[in-house]
Amino acid sequence: MSSKIKPIKSVSLVEQVEQRILEFLKENRFKSGDSLPGEIELAENLGVSRNIVRESLSRLRMLGVVESKKRKGMFIAEPDILSGIERIMDPDLLGEEAMQHIFELRLVLEVGMSELLFIRKNDSDVVNLQEIVDREANDPLCKTDLQTRLAYEIEFHSYLYKMSGNGTLNRFQSMLLPVFHYMMQQESKSAAEPKRGSISHNDLVETLRSGTAYEFRENMRNHLTPHFSKLS
Amino acid sequence: MSSKIKPIKSVSLVEQVEQRILEFLKENRFKSGDSLPGEIELAENLGVSRNIVRESLSRLRMLGVVESKKRKGMFIAEPDILSGIERIMDPDLLGEEAMQHIFELRLVLEVGMSELLFIRKNDSDVVNLQEIVDREANDPLCKTDLQTRLAYEIEFHSYLYKMSGNGTLNRFQSMLLPVFHYMMQQESKSAAEPKRGSISHNDLVETLRSGTAYEFRENMRNHLTPHFSKLS
């Protein structure tokens, strides 16, 4: 009775069919735009009901692997890596551990992102960032209202992701925002300090303007020190 | 007729129901383990057929938001952020642009990861990494066979992700491996050079042993130089 007996196969039919279809697509090297066998044909070939096939295709459709039009049938599309994540990236759905992982991920990304920023920055980016920083500095609410501070914080860092020129990275960040917001409110609840490193947003813009990727990376690391120091 | 007419809403019923259920879960702050109304009840309340509800729930089940047992019904679970990505992370399914984004993401992660490594490393980690490096150095195949070199490359870097102590990051990396593999083979196909920076794996281990997070970060950046120099 050492441990448990083998579960044989408690995988649902839908899941099996989903896998089979995915394998089918990979093996046959389908190109984006190619059309797929119809639902009834798939159902017959796989030996399952059309319902099962439809549920499987519904999943693949959600992931962007296939698209379907009314009479044309289904055809291959380029899957969207983030479409699955997008739906569940919510503090009310995720567990504490996942939230912590995501928060750490943010720190990793922003420190590691420096090289991309220097490869792809242009003059208008620096101007726009400076505008955000100036607006932040001149906003009287910033001294008193936590929400206002958070809003500027998010606007500034969001712009950096946009600058990275990596659309996936950028979208990923924008859907991480609710989690950031939640985590930073939790932080500011536990400790009353404003949570700033010795490097300000203004310093970061200046580094971006006339510094190096290496300097920006270390300055960003410094800027995020309050968050890093919370890690165990 | 400036642009297009409004598309009104051609969102499928399944998608609408999926959203409604997700909203329902968020609003009511369901805790993990709470049980959900049954399929028939949901179908009646939403005014749709049970099929639609089942397709929606099938999607949520795939994302890990809910689980279902035969007689008990459905209950809330903590969603897995990566379960959606996992299925489609394949060079045969993704487009060129997505692959490029992912490849860049890898570079960003490994440079930014340094701090986590130094927070969570322990002695055995350094020993294990050194073992990998030694094995690599003494393997005669390494000089001639590209696949062997790639295997050591992947083993070494994979261990770093494991060291990060961030399970999400680690799993993410492991599912990125097929894409890495593909991209690096493409790289080595276009140019015959072995593609190494001036910092070796051995140097990285030494830095991890007796250096600082700052030094490791810059050494990693240096180690990855051949890849960075390919970016536009």
Add this chain to the structure above:
DNA sequence: TAATTTTATATGTAGGACATATTTTAGATA
């Protein structure tokens, strides 16, 4: 030939029926 109507077809939705697993209840046995 070009515009229009018709038709055919694959997906989208609905609803009913039965299978299956598991909890609960009821029953039988000691």
Add this chain to the structure above:
DNA sequence: TATCTAAAATATGTCCTACATATAAAATTA
């Protein structure tokens, strides 16, 4: 009474049929 056993109840899992709907393709008309 206590315990083990068998039956019923119930929610998900699977299958089937029918019809709605949109639209590409064919047929018809101007």
